[in-house]
Amino acid sequence: MKLANKLLDIWITDGIKIEIEDCADAKEAYDFIKKRYAVTNERARDILLNRLNDLKLEHCLSVTDYTNQVRQIKADLKTVKYDMTDDMFATALLHGLPPSYRSFKEKYDWIRSTKPDDSPDLDYLFERMHVEEMHQLQIKEERKARDKAKRDASNSSTINMDNPTRYRSRREDRSHLKCTYPGCGKTGHTEEYCWVKNPEKIPRSLREKFNNRAVVTGGMGGVAEMDPTDSKDTYIRTDTLDA
Structure with a gap:
Protein backbone atom coordinates (compact mmCIF):
# COMPACT_ATOMS: atom_id res chain seq x y z
CA MET A 1 0.00 0.00 0.00
CA LYS A 2 2.90 2.35 0.75
CA LEU A 3 4.34 1.61 -2.70
CA ALA A 4 0.93 2.30 -4.30
CA ASN A 5 0.74 5.65 -2.50
CA LYS A 6 4.20 6.59 -3.80
CA LEU A 7 3.27 5.64 -7.38
CA LEU A 8 0.06 7.66 -7.27
CA ASP A 9 1.99 10.63 -5.91
CA ILE A 10 4.36 10.41 -8.89
CA TRP A 11 1.76 9.76 -11.57
CA ILE A 12 -1.01 12.26 -10.84
CA THR A 13 -1.12 16.05 -11.01
CA ASP A 14 -1.46 18.35 -8.03
CA GLY A 15 -5.07 19.08 -8.91
CA ILE A 16 -6.03 15.40 -8.65
CA LYS A 17 -4.02 14.97 -5.43
CA ILE A 18 -6.36 17.45 -3.77
CA GLU A 19 -9.36 15.38 -4.84
CA ILE A 20 -8.06 12.17 -3.27
CA GLU A 21 -6.97 13.65 0.08
CA ASP A 22 -10.01 12.21 1.85
CA CYS A 23 -9.55 8.69 0.43
CA ALA A 24 -8.78 6.04 3.06
CA ASP A 25 -6.03 4.30 1.13
CA ALA A 26 -4.37 4.04 -2.27
CA LYS A 27 -6.88 1.56 -3.66
CA GLU A 28 -9.81 3.83 -2.88
CA ALA A 29 -7.90 6.75 -4.45
CA TYR A 30 -7.13 4.69 -7.56
CA ASP A 31 -10.75 3.58 -7.97
CA PHE A 32 -11.88 7.21 -7.63
CA ILE A 33 -9.41 8.40 -10.29
CA LYS A 34 -10.29 5.57 -12.67
CA LYS A 35 -14.02 6.25 -12.39
CA ARG A 36 -13.72 10.01 -12.89
CA TYR A 37 -10.95 10.24 -15.48
CA ALA A 38 -11.10 6.95 -17.35
CA VAL A 39 -11.20 7.32 -21.14
CA THR A 40 -14.06 5.44 -22.77
CA ASN A 41 -13.43 3.17 -25.70
CA GLU A 42 -15.32 5.54 -27.98
CA ARG A 43 -13.18 8.50 -26.96
CA ALA A 44 -9.99 6.45 -27.23
CA ARG A 45 -10.93 5.36 -30.76
CA ASP A 46 -11.51 8.96 -31.81
CA ILE A 47 -8.17 10.03 -30.38
CA LEU A 48 -6.28 7.19 -32.06
CA LEU A 49 -7.99 7.61 -35.43
CA ASN A 50 -7.25 11.34 -35.41
CA ARG A 51 -3.65 10.58 -34.56
CA LEU A 52 -3.50 8.10 -37.44
CA ASN A 53 -4.98 10.65 -39.84
CA ASP A 54 -2.42 13.29 -38.81
CA LEU A 55 0.56 10.95 -38.99
CA LYS A 56 2.76 11.68 -42.04
CA LEU A 57 5.94 10.15 -43.37
CA GLU A 58 7.61 13.56 -43.45
CA HIS A 59 7.16 13.78 -39.65
CA CYS A 60 9.07 10.53 -39.15
CA LEU A 61 12.74 9.65 -39.31
CA SER A 62 12.33 7.04 -42.03
CA VAL A 63 9.87 4.67 -43.70
CA THR A 64 10.64 2.12 -40.99
CA ASP A 65 9.80 4.61 -38.25
CA TYR A 66 6.63 5.61 -40.09
CA THR A 67 5.36 2.05 -40.57
CA ASN A 68 6.17 1.17 -36.95
CA GLN A 69 4.11 4.11 -35.68
CA VAL A 70 1.16 3.08 -37.83
CA ARG A 71 1.48 -0.48 -36.51
CA GLN A 72 1.45 0.82 -32.94
CA ILE A 73 -1.72 2.80 -33.52
CA LYS A 74 -3.31 -0.29 -35.05
CA ALA A 75 -2.39 -2.28 -31.92
CA ASP A 76 -3.76 0.46 -29.64
CA LEU A 77 -7.01 0.51 -31.59
CA LYS A 78 -7.39 -3.20 -31.00
CA THR A 79 -7.31 -2.66 -27.22
CA VAL A 80 -10.38 -0.41 -27.51
CA LYS A 81 -12.33 -2.92 -29.56
CA TYR A 82 -11.51 -1.48 -32.99
CA ASP A 83 -10.05 -3.94 -35.48
CA MET A 84 -8.28 -2.36 -38.44
CA THR A 85 -8.35 -4.55 -41.54
CA ASP A 86 -5.36 -4.91 -43.87
CA ASP A 87 -7.17 -2.80 -46.47
CA MET A 88 -7.65 0.00 -43.92
CA PHE A 89 -4.04 -0.36 -42.81
CA ALA A 90 -2.70 -0.07 -46.39
CA THR A 91 -4.95 2.92 -47.07
CA ALA A 92 -3.70 4.63 -43.91
CA LEU A 93 -0.08 4.06 -44.95
CA LEU A 94 -0.65 5.51 -48.41
CA HIS A 95 -2.56 8.45 -46.97
CA GLY A 96 0.46 9.59 -44.98
CA LEU A 97 2.88 9.62 -47.92
CA PRO A 98 4.09 13.02 -49.22
CA PRO A 99 3.32 14.42 -52.72
CA SER A 100 6.69 13.16 -54.00
CA TYR A 101 5.28 9.60 -53.65
CA ARG A 102 2.39 10.34 -56.00
CA SER A 103 3.67 8.10 -58.79
CA PHE A 104 4.31 5.32 -56.26
CA LYS A 105 0.76 5.52 -54.89
CA GLU A 106 -0.74 5.50 -58.39
CA LYS A 107 1.23 2.36 -59.30
CA TYR A 108 0.24 0.60 -56.08
CA ASP A 109 -3.41 1.54 -56.53
CA TRP A 110 -3.28 0.03 -60.02
CA ILE A 111 -1.81 -3.20 -58.58
CA ARG A 112 -4.59 -3.37 -55.99
CA SER A 113 -7.23 -2.77 -58.66
CA THR A 114 -6.15 -5.90 -60.53
CA LYS A 115 -7.36 -8.03 -57.58
CA PRO A 116 -9.79 -5.82 -55.63
CA ASP A 117 -11.30 -8.71 -53.66
CA ASP A 118 -7.99 -9.98 -52.31
CA SER A 119 -6.46 -8.70 -49.11
CA PRO A 120 -3.40 -6.52 -49.81
CA ASP A 121 0.04 -8.03 -49.40
CA LEU A 122 1.43 -5.83 -46.63
CA ASP A 123 4.90 -7.35 -46.80
CA TYR A 124 5.10 -6.42 -50.46
CA LEU A 125 3.86 -2.91 -49.66
CA PHE A 126 6.52 -2.45 -46.96
CA GLU A 127 9.23 -3.68 -49.33
CA ARG A 128 8.19 -1.33 -52.14
CA MET A 129 7.99 1.61 -49.73
CA HIS A 130 11.59 1.00 -48.66
CA VAL A 131 12.69 0.77 -52.30
CA GLU A 132 10.87 4.01 -53.08
CA GLU A 133 12.51 5.66 -50.07
CA MET A 134 15.96 4.86 -51.51
CA HIS A 135 14.84 6.18 -54.89
CA GLN A 136 13.63 9.43 -53.32
CA LEU A 137 16.90 9.85 -51.43
CA GLN A 138 18.85 9.34 -54.66
CA ILE A 139 16.77 12.00 -56.41
CA LYS A 140 17.46 14.44 -53.57
CA GLU A 141 21.20 13.77 -53.70
CA GLU A 142 21.29 14.28 -57.46
CA ARG A 143 19.33 17.51 -57.12
CA LYS A 144 21.76 18.73 -54.45
CA ALA A 145 24.73 17.87 -56.67
CA ARG A 146 23.22 19.79 -59.62
CA ASP A 147 22.47 22.82 -57.45
CA LYS A 148 25.99 22.76 -56.03
CA ALA A 149 27.49 22.58 -59.51
CA LYS A 150 25.38 25.57 -60.61
CA ARG A 151 26.45 27.57 -57.55
CA ASP A 152 30.11 26.73 -58.10
CA ALA A 153 29.88 27.69 -61.77
CA SER A 154 28.15 30.95 -60.88
CA ASN A 155 30.77 31.78 -58.24
CA SER A 156 33.61 30.92 -60.63
CA SER A 157 32.09 33.12 -63.33
CA THR A 158 31.78 36.01 -60.88
CA ILE A 159 35.40 35.65 -59.76
CA ASN A 160 36.71 35.51 -63.32
CA MET A 161 34.77 38.65 -64.23
CA ASP A 162 36.22 40.48 -61.24
CA ASN A 163 39.82 39.51 -62.06
CA PRO A 164 40.09 37.43 -65.23
CA THR A 165 43.91 37.37 -65.39
CA ARG A 166 44.38 36.25 -61.79
CA TYR A 167 42.39 33.04 -62.20
CA ARG A 168 43.50 32.22 -65.75
CA SER A 169 44.49 28.58 -66.05
CA ARG A 170 48.02 27.47 -66.79
CA ARG A 171 46.87 26.14 -70.13
CA GLU A 172 45.61 29.59 -71.23
CA ASP A 173 48.64 31.48 -69.91
CA ARG A 174 51.42 30.90 -72.45
CA SER A 175 53.95 33.34 -71.03
CA HIS A 176 55.97 30.42 -69.64
CA LEU A 177 56.43 28.84 -73.08
CA LYS A 178 59.56 29.38 -75.22
CA CYS A 179 60.09 28.43 -78.85
CA THR A 180 63.05 26.09 -79.46
CA TYR A 181 63.23 26.73 -83.23
CA PRO A 182 66.73 28.13 -84.04
CA GLY A 183 65.39 30.97 -86.16
CA CYS A 184 62.94 32.17 -83.51
CA GLY A 185 63.65 31.58 -79.80
CA LYS A 186 60.84 33.84 -78.63
CA THR A 187 58.45 33.23 -75.75
CA GLY A 188 54.69 32.76 -75.81
CA HIS A 189 54.57 29.72 -78.08
CA THR A 190 56.27 26.41 -78.84
CA GLU A 191 58.09 25.24 -81.97
CA GLU A 192 54.98 23.36 -83.04
CA TYR A 193 53.04 26.61 -83.39
CA CYS A 194 55.97 28.80 -84.49
CA TRP A 195 55.11 31.13 -87.39
CA VAL A 196 58.79 31.41 -88.37
CA LYS A 197 59.04 27.65 -88.85
CA ASN A 198 55.52 27.26 -90.22
CA PRO A 199 54.44 30.44 -92.03
CA GLU A 200 51.34 28.65 -93.28
CA LYS A 201 49.98 28.73 -89.72
Missing part, protein backbone atom coordinates in the same frame (compact mmCIF):
# COMPACT_ATOMS: atom_id res chain seq x y z
CA ILE A 202 49.83 32.53 -89.70
CA PRO A 203 46.16 33.65 -89.62
CA ARG A 204 44.96 34.92 -93.00
CA SER A 205 44.20 38.40 -91.68
CA LEU A 206 47.75 38.81 -90.37
CA ARG A 207 49.30 37.13 -93.40
CA GLU A 208 47.80 39.75 -95.72
CA LYS A 209 49.24 42.52 -93.59
CA PHE A 210 52.66 40.87 -93.51
CA ASN A 211 52.64 40.39 -97.28
CA ASN A 212 52.08 44.12 -97.69
CA ARG A 213 55.18 44.79 -95.52
CA ALA A 214 53.26 47.13 -93.27
CA VAL A 215 55.24 50.26 -92.41
CA VAL A 216 54.93 51.81 -88.96
CA THR A 217 56.07 55.38 -88.26
CA GLY A 218 57.35 56.14 -84.76
CA GLY A 219 56.96 59.29 -82.73
CA MET A 220 60.49 60.57 -83.68
CA GLY A 221 60.04 59.88 -87.38
CA GLY A 222 61.74 56.47 -87.30
CA VAL A 223 60.55 53.88 -89.76
CA ALA A 224 60.23 50.19 -88.96
CA GLU A 225 59.25 47.32 -91.21
CA MET A 226 57.43 44.24 -89.98
CA ASP A 227 58.88 40.88 -90.90
CA PRO A 228 56.17 38.43 -92.10
CA THR A 229 57.89 35.65 -90.17
CA ASP A 230 57.69 37.48 -86.83
CA SER A 231 54.82 38.40 -84.56
CA LYS A 232 52.69 41.36 -85.50
CA ASP A 233 54.11 43.69 -82.84
CA THR A 234 57.86 42.88 -83.10
CA TYR A 235 60.19 44.85 -85.39
CA ILE A 236 63.47 43.41 -86.71
CA ARG A 237 64.90 46.48 -88.49
CA THR A 238 64.71 50.16 -87.67
CA ASP A 239 66.02 53.07 -89.80
CA THR A 240 66.93 56.15 -87.80
CA LEU A 241 67.17 59.80 -88.86
CA ASP A 242 70.50 61.36 -89.82
CA ALA A 243 71.00 63.05 -86.48
Whole structure:
Protein backbone atom coordinates (compact mmCIF):
# COMPACT_ATOMS: atom_id res chain seq x y z
CA MET A 1 0.00 0.00 0.00
CA LYS A 2 2.90 2.35 0.75
CA LEU A 3 4.34 1.61 -2.70
CA ALA A 4 0.93 2.30 -4.30
CA ASN A 5 0.74 5.65 -2.50
CA LYS A 6 4.20 6.59 -3.80
CA LEU A 7 3.27 5.64 -7.38
CA LEU A 8 0.06 7.66 -7.27
CA ASP A 9 1.99 10.63 -5.91
CA ILE A 10 4.36 10.41 -8.89
CA TRP A 11 1.76 9.76 -11.57
CA ILE A 12 -1.01 12.26 -10.84
CA THR A 13 -1.12 16.05 -11.01
CA ASP A 14 -1.46 18.35 -8.03
CA GLY A 15 -5.07 19.08 -8.91
CA ILE A 16 -6.03 15.40 -8.65
CA LYS A 17 -4.02 14.97 -5.43
CA ILE A 18 -6.36 17.45 -3.77
CA GLU A 19 -9.36 15.38 -4.84
CA ILE A 20 -8.06 12.17 -3.27
CA GLU A 21 -6.97 13.65 0.08
CA ASP A 22 -10.01 12.21 1.85
CA CYS A 23 -9.55 8.69 0.43
CA ALA A 24 -8.78 6.04 3.06
CA ASP A 25 -6.03 4.30 1.13
CA ALA A 26 -4.37 4.04 -2.27
CA LYS A 27 -6.88 1.56 -3.66
CA GLU A 28 -9.81 3.83 -2.88
CA ALA A 29 -7.90 6.75 -4.45
CA TYR A 30 -7.13 4.69 -7.56
CA ASP A 31 -10.75 3.58 -7.97
CA PHE A 32 -11.88 7.21 -7.63
CA ILE A 33 -9.41 8.40 -10.29
CA LYS A 34 -10.29 5.57 -12.67
CA LYS A 35 -14.02 6.25 -12.39
CA ARG A 36 -13.72 10.01 -12.89
CA TYR A 37 -10.95 10.24 -15.48
CA ALA A 38 -11.10 6.95 -17.35
CA VAL A 39 -11.20 7.32 -21.14
CA THR A 40 -14.06 5.44 -22.77
CA ASN A 41 -13.43 3.17 -25.70
CA GLU A 42 -15.32 5.54 -27.98
CA ARG A 43 -13.18 8.50 -26.96
CA ALA A 44 -9.99 6.45 -27.23
CA ARG A 45 -10.93 5.36 -30.76
CA ASP A 46 -11.51 8.96 -31.81
CA ILE A 47 -8.17 10.03 -30.38
CA LEU A 48 -6.28 7.19 -32.06
CA LEU A 49 -7.99 7.61 -35.43
CA ASN A 50 -7.25 11.34 -35.41
CA ARG A 51 -3.65 10.58 -34.56
CA LEU A 52 -3.50 8.10 -37.44
CA ASN A 53 -4.98 10.65 -39.84
CA ASP A 54 -2.42 13.29 -38.81
CA LEU A 55 0.56 10.95 -38.99
CA LYS A 56 2.76 11.68 -42.04
CA LEU A 57 5.94 10.15 -43.37
CA GLU A 58 7.61 13.56 -43.45
CA HIS A 59 7.16 13.78 -39.65
CA CYS A 60 9.07 10.53 -39.15
CA LEU A 61 12.74 9.65 -39.31
CA SER A 62 12.33 7.04 -42.03
CA VAL A 63 9.87 4.67 -43.70
CA THR A 64 10.64 2.12 -40.99
CA ASP A 65 9.80 4.61 -38.25
CA TYR A 66 6.63 5.61 -40.09
CA THR A 67 5.36 2.05 -40.57
CA ASN A 68 6.17 1.17 -36.95
CA GLN A 69 4.11 4.11 -35.68
CA VAL A 70 1.16 3.08 -37.83
CA ARG A 71 1.48 -0.48 -36.51
CA GLN A 72 1.45 0.82 -32.94
CA ILE A 73 -1.72 2.80 -33.52
CA LYS A 74 -3.31 -0.29 -35.05
CA ALA A 75 -2.39 -2.28 -31.92
CA ASP A 76 -3.76 0.46 -29.64
CA LEU A 77 -7.01 0.51 -31.59
CA LYS A 78 -7.39 -3.20 -31.00
CA THR A 79 -7.31 -2.66 -27.22
CA VAL A 80 -10.38 -0.41 -27.51
CA LYS A 81 -12.33 -2.92 -29.56
CA TYR A 82 -11.51 -1.48 -32.99
CA ASP A 83 -10.05 -3.94 -35.48
CA MET A 84 -8.28 -2.36 -38.44
CA THR A 85 -8.35 -4.55 -41.54
CA ASP A 86 -5.36 -4.91 -43.87
CA ASP A 87 -7.17 -2.80 -46.47
CA MET A 88 -7.65 0.00 -43.92
CA PHE A 89 -4.04 -0.36 -42.81
CA ALA A 90 -2.70 -0.07 -46.39
CA THR A 91 -4.95 2.92 -47.07
CA ALA A 92 -3.70 4.63 -43.91
CA LEU A 93 -0.08 4.06 -44.95
CA LEU A 94 -0.65 5.51 -48.41
CA HIS A 95 -2.56 8.45 -46.97
CA GLY A 96 0.46 9.59 -44.98
CA LEU A 97 2.88 9.62 -47.92
CA PRO A 98 4.09 13.02 -49.22
CA PRO A 99 3.32 14.42 -52.72
CA SER A 100 6.69 13.16 -54.00
CA TYR A 101 5.28 9.60 -53.65
CA ARG A 102 2.39 10.34 -56.00
CA SER A 103 3.67 8.10 -58.79
CA PHE A 104 4.31 5.32 -56.26
CA LYS A 105 0.76 5.52 -54.89
CA GLU A 106 -0.74 5.50 -58.39
CA LYS A 107 1.23 2.36 -59.30
CA TYR A 108 0.24 0.60 -56.08
CA ASP A 109 -3.41 1.54 -56.53
CA TRP A 110 -3.28 0.03 -60.02
CA ILE A 111 -1.81 -3.20 -58.58
CA ARG A 112 -4.59 -3.37 -55.99
CA SER A 113 -7.23 -2.77 -58.66
CA THR A 114 -6.15 -5.90 -60.53
CA LYS A 115 -7.36 -8.03 -57.58
CA PRO A 116 -9.79 -5.82 -55.63
CA ASP A 117 -11.30 -8.71 -53.66
CA ASP A 118 -7.99 -9.98 -52.31
CA SER A 119 -6.46 -8.70 -49.11
CA PRO A 120 -3.40 -6.52 -49.81
CA ASP A 121 0.04 -8.03 -49.40
CA LEU A 122 1.43 -5.83 -46.63
CA ASP A 123 4.90 -7.35 -46.80
CA TYR A 124 5.10 -6.42 -50.46
CA LEU A 125 3.86 -2.91 -49.66
CA PHE A 126 6.52 -2.45 -46.96
CA GLU A 127 9.23 -3.68 -49.33
CA ARG A 128 8.19 -1.33 -52.14
CA MET A 129 7.99 1.61 -49.73
CA HIS A 130 11.59 1.00 -48.66
CA VAL A 131 12.69 0.77 -52.30
CA GLU A 132 10.87 4.01 -53.08
CA GLU A 133 12.51 5.66 -50.07
CA MET A 134 15.96 4.86 -51.51
CA HIS A 135 14.84 6.18 -54.89
CA GLN A 136 13.63 9.43 -53.32
CA LEU A 137 16.90 9.85 -51.43
CA GLN A 138 18.85 9.34 -54.66
CA ILE A 139 16.77 12.00 -56.41
CA LYS A 140 17.46 14.44 -53.57
CA GLU A 141 21.20 13.77 -53.70
CA GLU A 142 21.29 14.28 -57.46
CA ARG A 143 19.33 17.51 -57.12
CA LYS A 144 21.76 18.73 -54.45
CA ALA A 145 24.73 17.87 -56.67
CA ARG A 146 23.22 19.79 -59.62
CA ASP A 147 22.47 22.82 -57.45
CA LYS A 148 25.99 22.76 -56.03
CA ALA A 149 27.49 22.58 -59.51
CA LYS A 150 25.38 25.57 -60.61
CA ARG A 151 26.45 27.57 -57.55
CA ASP A 152 30.11 26.73 -58.10
CA ALA A 153 29.88 27.69 -61.77
CA SER A 154 28.15 30.95 -60.88
CA ASN A 155 30.77 31.78 -58.24
CA SER A 156 33.61 30.92 -60.63
CA SER A 157 32.09 33.12 -63.33
CA THR A 158 31.78 36.01 -60.88
CA ILE A 159 35.40 35.65 -59.76
CA ASN A 160 36.71 35.51 -63.32
CA MET A 161 34.77 38.65 -64.23
CA ASP A 162 36.22 40.48 -61.24
CA ASN A 163 39.82 39.51 -62.06
CA PRO A 164 40.09 37.43 -65.23
CA THR A 165 43.91 37.37 -65.39
CA ARG A 166 44.38 36.25 -61.79
CA TYR A 167 42.39 33.04 -62.20
CA ARG A 168 43.50 32.22 -65.75
CA SER A 169 44.49 28.58 -66.05
CA ARG A 170 48.02 27.47 -66.79
CA ARG A 171 46.87 26.14 -70.13
CA GLU A 172 45.61 29.59 -71.23
CA ASP A 173 48.64 31.48 -69.91
CA ARG A 174 51.42 30.90 -72.45
CA SER A 175 53.95 33.34 -71.03
CA HIS A 176 55.97 30.42 -69.64
CA LEU A 177 56.43 28.84 -73.08
CA LYS A 178 59.56 29.38 -75.22
CA CYS A 179 60.09 28.43 -78.85
CA THR A 180 63.05 26.09 -79.46
CA TYR A 181 63.23 26.73 -83.23
CA PRO A 182 66.73 28.13 -84.04
CA GLY A 183 65.39 30.97 -86.16
CA CYS A 184 62.94 32.17 -83.51
CA GLY A 185 63.65 31.58 -79.80
CA LYS A 186 60.84 33.84 -78.63
CA THR A 187 58.45 33.23 -75.75
CA GLY A 188 54.69 32.76 -75.81
CA HIS A 189 54.57 29.72 -78.08
CA THR A 190 56.27 26.41 -78.84
CA GLU A 191 58.09 25.24 -81.97
CA GLU A 192 54.98 23.36 -83.04
CA TYR A 193 53.04 26.61 -83.39
CA CYS A 194 55.97 28.80 -84.49
CA TRP A 195 55.11 31.13 -87.39
CA VAL A 196 58.79 31.41 -88.37
CA LYS A 197 59.04 27.65 -88.85
CA ASN A 198 55.52 27.26 -90.22
CA PRO A 199 54.44 30.44 -92.03
CA GLU A 200 51.34 28.65 -93.28
CA LYS A 201 49.98 28.73 -89.72
CA ILE A 202 49.83 32.53 -89.70
CA PRO A 203 46.16 33.65 -89.62
CA ARG A 204 44.96 34.92 -93.00
CA SER A 205 44.20 38.40 -91.68
CA LEU A 206 47.75 38.81 -90.37
CA ARG A 207 49.30 37.13 -93.40
CA GLU A 208 47.80 39.75 -95.72
CA LYS A 209 49.24 42.52 -93.59
CA PHE A 210 52.66 40.87 -93.51
CA ASN A 211 52.64 40.39 -97.28
CA ASN A 212 52.08 44.12 -97.69
CA ARG A 213 55.18 44.79 -95.52
CA ALA A 214 53.26 47.13 -93.27
CA VAL A 215 55.24 50.26 -92.41
CA VAL A 216 54.93 51.81 -88.96
CA THR A 217 56.07 55.38 -88.26
CA GLY A 218 57.35 56.14 -84.76
CA GLY A 219 56.96 59.29 -82.73
CA MET A 220 60.49 60.57 -83.68
CA GLY A 221 60.04 59.88 -87.38
CA GLY A 222 61.74 56.47 -87.30
CA VAL A 223 60.55 53.88 -89.76
CA ALA A 224 60.23 50.19 -88.96
CA GLU A 225 59.25 47.32 -91.21
CA MET A 226 57.43 44.24 -89.98
CA ASP A 227 58.88 40.88 -90.90
CA PRO A 228 56.17 38.43 -92.10
CA THR A 229 57.89 35.65 -90.17
CA ASP A 230 57.69 37.48 -86.83
CA SER A 231 54.82 38.40 -84.56
CA LYS A 232 52.69 41.36 -85.50
CA ASP A 233 54.11 43.69 -82.84
CA THR A 234 57.86 42.88 -83.10
CA TYR A 235 60.19 44.85 -85.39
CA ILE A 236 63.47 43.41 -86.71
CA ARG A 237 64.90 46.48 -88.49
CA THR A 238 64.71 50.16 -87.67
CA ASP A 239 66.02 53.07 -89.80
CA THR A 240 66.93 56.15 -87.80
CA LEU A 241 67.17 59.80 -88.86
CA ASP A 242 70.50 61.36 -89.82
CA ALA A 243 71.00 63.05 -86.48
